[in-house]
Amino acid sequence: MQRRLLLVDDEPVILITLTAILSKFDFEVTAAASVAEALQKITSEKFDILLSDLNIGNPGDGLTVVSAMRRTQPEAVTMILTGYPAFETALEAIRQQVDDYIVKPADIPALVNAIESKLATPPRQRQLPPPKRVAMILQEHRGRIEELWLSAVEKDGALSRVTSDKEQRRNHLRGILEEVIRAGQSYSGEEVAGHKRSSGGYDRRRDIEGYTPSMMLAEFCLLRRVLAQVVQENLLAVNLTYLVPDLARVNESLDEQAQAALATLSDSIKASS
Secondary structure, three states: OOEEEEEEOOOHHHHHHHHHHHHOOOEEEEEEOOHHHHHHHHHHOOOOEEEEEOOEOEOOHHHHHHHHHHHHOOOOEEEEEEOOOOOHHHHHHHHHOOOEEEEOOOOHHHHHHHHHHHHHOOOOOOOOOOOEOHHHHHHHOHHHHHHHHHHHHHHOOOHHHOOOOHHHHHHHHHHHHHHHHHHHHHHHOOOOOOOOOOOOOOOOOOOOOOOOHHHHHHHHHHHHHHHHHHHHHOHHHEOHHHHHHHHHHHHHHHHHHHHHHHHHHHHHHHHHO
């Protein structure tokens, strides 16, 4: 009996080549070229193996497919194809929920042997932890958010010339992030362990000398990108059912605080003129 394998990759050459090769090894291969196509097949068909590229269109998209397969068909073997063997997200996924990974370009005998080995092993009873809302993910990864944002600010030509030192920027970010988490927590109705409730938000006492409105907005845009990156890195743990509304609430909080920042800057400009 042929084993059913879902192959997910956005590169047509890889899809065609691997489909042809794996079919010769008695696998019934179904190909998907996008996350949406893969999710549709996962919810409508039964598979024994998932072999997905890590990056399908966007970095880390393969983790969305893995997460859907794990929760819909937990007995299926899940494997990731990656061109970055040391990529942090891939390794974390492997440690937590992915059965194995293969480095591109795939060594076909090694790939087939790895699949056969996993299929021959009785499926382990995977007790997946309860999926988490975005607020909890952000709370748990505050340190990474800080470092990513500070690094992005330092690489920005205009922002890096502002006189605020690193600790001032870090404290400023913590206030904004505190409010984002509080807003997300309130929206989801979930208590975030270890989260300190406070008014949080943009600090009107912050030293904004040398800032322009465009620079203020640039800081918030960088933070928006960092938060999206951290959520993307932890998609295996995210409650995908609420991902869109949770991210919408995060963005609403950032927009509200950006408006407060611009109002403070406007008042400062008026007072000095």
